[in-house]
Structure formats: structure tokens, C-alpha cells
Amino acid sequence: MTTSALDDEFQALEARAYDTFDTGRLTHAAALFGDALARKPDAIHLHYMKGLAHKYLGEWSQSLQHNLRAIALNGEFEQSMAWNAAIAATGLGDWDEARRQWERCGIRIPPGSGPIEGDFGLASIRLNPWHGGETVWARRIDPVRARLLNVPLPESGHRLFDIVLHDGAPTGRRRTGDGDRTAPVFNVLDTLAESDFDTYVAFVRCDSPEDLDDLTDATLPGIGYVEDWTRSVVHYCLRCSYGSPHAHHDAAPPDDWAIERNLGIGAQGKAAAVRLLTQWASRGPGRHVDGIETPRLERPARSQDRTWWRGEDEDDDEDDDSDGEPG
Known part of the structure; x- marks a missing residue:
């Protein structure tokens, strides 16, 4: 030739x-x-x-x-x-x-040897970007490692406080809860350390935001964070998907209070989550716990049918699957 x-x-x-x-x-x-x-x-x-x-x-x-x-x-x-x-x-x-x-690269990192433990700022982290791409808030502890601060949906296979490896180039920016700042959005590439906090999905009813605040602000041993998914997770009915029977009502307008609340709880065991909910329900009238589930799901396999790493820039005002304030 x-x-x-x-x-x-x-x-x-x-x-x-x-x-x-x-x-x-x-x-x-x-x-x-x-x-x-x-x-x-x-x-x-x-x-x-x-x-x-x-x-x-x-x-x-x-x-x-x-x-x-x-x-x-x-x-x-x-x-x-x-x-x-x-x-x-x-x-x-x-x-x-x-x-x-x-x-x-000229990046200042804490001196020493071994894993880098610093504060590189808040970031929005896209979990399993090859499949769905739920975003959660995280604290970056080195240039490409971050600790998750939200309770991820069980379908993600991730947990509160997991340490993940993310890509170096952001795929957009996202507004923080106060609306005054933005944070970069990074794709997760791998999980480096799984936390010992499982995800529990709880369904409760209460009459006012103050009732719910009493739950989300409560602290107990074994409880990491309680997150109200009612507004932030909107793409399907969580109660139906986990088999918790209830009557469907027209969605409440954004400024109205919906009595039924769907919660994500990051806890080290079901006993801690049950104790938290039981104590909360006993502290006020009109508080009810309709159910608690512990779904354990595997992370979705990496897709090889699209270029998921080339994510489009996000709309700062867009709501993703799990979008609460950091825990």
C-alpha cells in the first residue's frame, strides 16, 4: 500500500x-x-x-x-x-x-498530602447527567469534589452527604434561593464516597407553613436534613408513585398552601425518621403522617446514545427535580 x-x-x-x-x-x-x-x-x-x-x-x-x-x-x-x-x-x-x-493550573489548595479538604464554594450538581439529570446543591471541598447538601430523589441512587466527583467545566449557572447570587452547574462523573444517610420519602398533612417549619427545623440524632419536595419535585405525583393512597385535588396556586406535603428525609436509619415524624405529629393539631417509604434503587447505567457532557446552559429561573435550599 x-x-x-x-x-x-x-x-x-x-x-x-x-x-x-x-x-x-x-x-x-x-x-x-x-x-x-x-x-x-x-x-x-x-x-x-x-x-x-x-x-x-x-x-x-x-x-x-x-x-x-x-x-x-x-x-x-x-x-x-x-x-x-x-x-x-x-x-x-x-x-x-x-x-x-x-x-x-495555578489553583490554590490547602497544603499537605492526601485528600484535599477546603471550601471551593457552593455549586449546583447534576446527578447522573446521562439519565434525567436531577440537580441538587453541594459544597465543593476541592476543585472537582463536592458533598451533596440536598436529599436526592431515590431514583438517582444518591444520598445526602455523598461525596461526588464532578467535571471541571460548568454547563451553566443557577440562582441560589435568595435570588441574589448564582452558582455554577457541574455534571457528576462518579461517586467517590457514599454517605451513611438513607433517603426516606414521607407523606404528611398539616394546616400551615408554620406546622411544616416545625418539622423541617427539627433536629434529632440520626437526622441529616428534611426537605419539602412538594414544590420542588413537580414532574410526577410522588404519592401515587410510592403507592400512598390519597384523593387527587386540583393543584394549589403557587401562593396557596397545600395541606398534603411530600418530604425527603436524609436519615441514618428508619427508626430516627419515624421518631422525628411521630414527635412532630404529637406537637400540634391537624398534623398527620400518611406514610413513609424507604426505596433503595440503583444508579442508572451510563448512557452511550448521546453527548450528555455537552449540557445546554440552564435557565436560571427553571425548576429542576430537586431544587431546595442546601441542608
Whole structure:
């Protein structure tokens, strides 16, 4: 085969790899970039793209390997390579490498060794962005790790206080509850540490916002946070979905009080959640607990039929699935 024919064949292979990546078929794309690297092992852009595909697959060892190779071949500092290497190192728990890459990026991190524990601000975190994309508030403890502050829906497979690994580039911004500030929205890439708080879905009735405040403000051992999902979760009827019988009423106007409330409770055990609800109901008339469920669901598998990492900018006024104030 002539040199020209070999070049044409390589260009076709490279184009297939990019096209496959651009349609979200990450496993196939990673394999095609690998085939291209077998022919041109020192191609910086191919190492970068293969590392990128493995990043979105959550395959941290391969992602780090190819990003570090791209960095070594490039010679000059390239921020995107350093960020992706730091993300992959964080996913692996290779804290020395992660710290080295953050320092190359000029990011100030707390001194020392091991996991980074700092305050990098509030963020809106999109859980399972390849499937639904519920957003919750979180506190960033390093450039790409965050602790969840809301009670996620059970369908997400996540829990209050999980520590998640998120992408480096925000996909939009979201207004905080006071409306005066905005926070970046990041896609979750992986879960690094599961909390010991389960999610309990409770259905209660009460006559006034003050009754509900008495519940959401209450503290007990084993209770992390009580969140009113009645307004923030609007895409389906939670009571029906969990089999709690009730009569449907016309939705109350936004400024009117709805007696039926759907709650998400982050608790370390059902006994703590039941004790909280029982004590609350006993403290005032017209307070009723209709049911409490403990759904345990697996996280949805990563989709490879769309480019979920290219999320559209969010409308600041839009309500997502779980959108309460941070716990």
C-alpha cells in the first residue's frame, strides 16, 4: 500500500473515532482512538481524546495514563490536559498527582498530602447527567469534589452527604434561593464516597407553613436534613408513585398552601425518621403522617446514545427535580 493510501486510511480511521465520540458512543470511540494511536503512538491529540473518552466512561486509570502521556509529549503547559489529568487522579485517589496538576493550573489548595479538604464554594450538581439529570446543591471541598447538601430523589441512587466527583467545566449557572447570587452547574462523573444517610420519602398533612417549619427545623440524632419536595419535585405525583393512597385535588396556586406535603428525609436509619415524624405529629393539631417509604434503587447505567457532557446552559429561573435550599 502506498504512503498516500496509508495516510488516507489513517485519516478515515481518525475521522471515525471523532464521529463516534461526537455521537456519545464512548466505548467504541476509545477503542478507535486506541487503533489510531497504534499507528501514531506520539500523537498528542489522540492521547488527549482517548483520555477524554475514558474520563466520561469513568475509567480513571486509562484516562490518567493518556492525559499524562499527552502532557509529556506536548512539552508546553495546556490547561485542559492538566485539568483532565487532575480529575482522573482524583477519581483514582492519587492525591500526589492531583495536587501536582492543580498546582500547575495555578489553583490554590490547602497544603499537605492526601485528600484535599477546603471550601471551593457552593455549586449546583447534576446527578447522573446521562439519565434525567436531577440537580441538587453541594459544597465543593476541592476543585472537582463536592458533598451533596440536598436529599436526592431515590431514583438517582444518591444520598445526602455523598461525596461526588464532578467535571471541571460548568454547563451553566443557577440562582441560589435568595435570588441574589448564582452558582455554577457541574455534571457528576462518579461517586467517590457514599454517605451513611438513607433517603426516606414521607407523606404528611398539616394546616400551615408554620406546622411544616416545625418539622423541617427539627433536629434529632440520626437526622441529616428534611426537605419539602412538594414544590420542588413537580414532574410526577410522588404519592401515587410510592403507592400512598390519597384523593387527587386540583393543584394549589403557587401562593396557596397545600395541606398534603411530600418530604425527603436524609436519615441514618428508619427508626430516627419515624421518631422525628411521630414527635412532630404529637406537637400540634391537624398534623398527620400518611406514610413513609424507604426505596433503595440503583444508579442508572451510563448512557452511550448521546453527548450528555455537552449540557445546554440552564435557565436560571427553571425548576429542576430537586431544587431546595442546601441542608
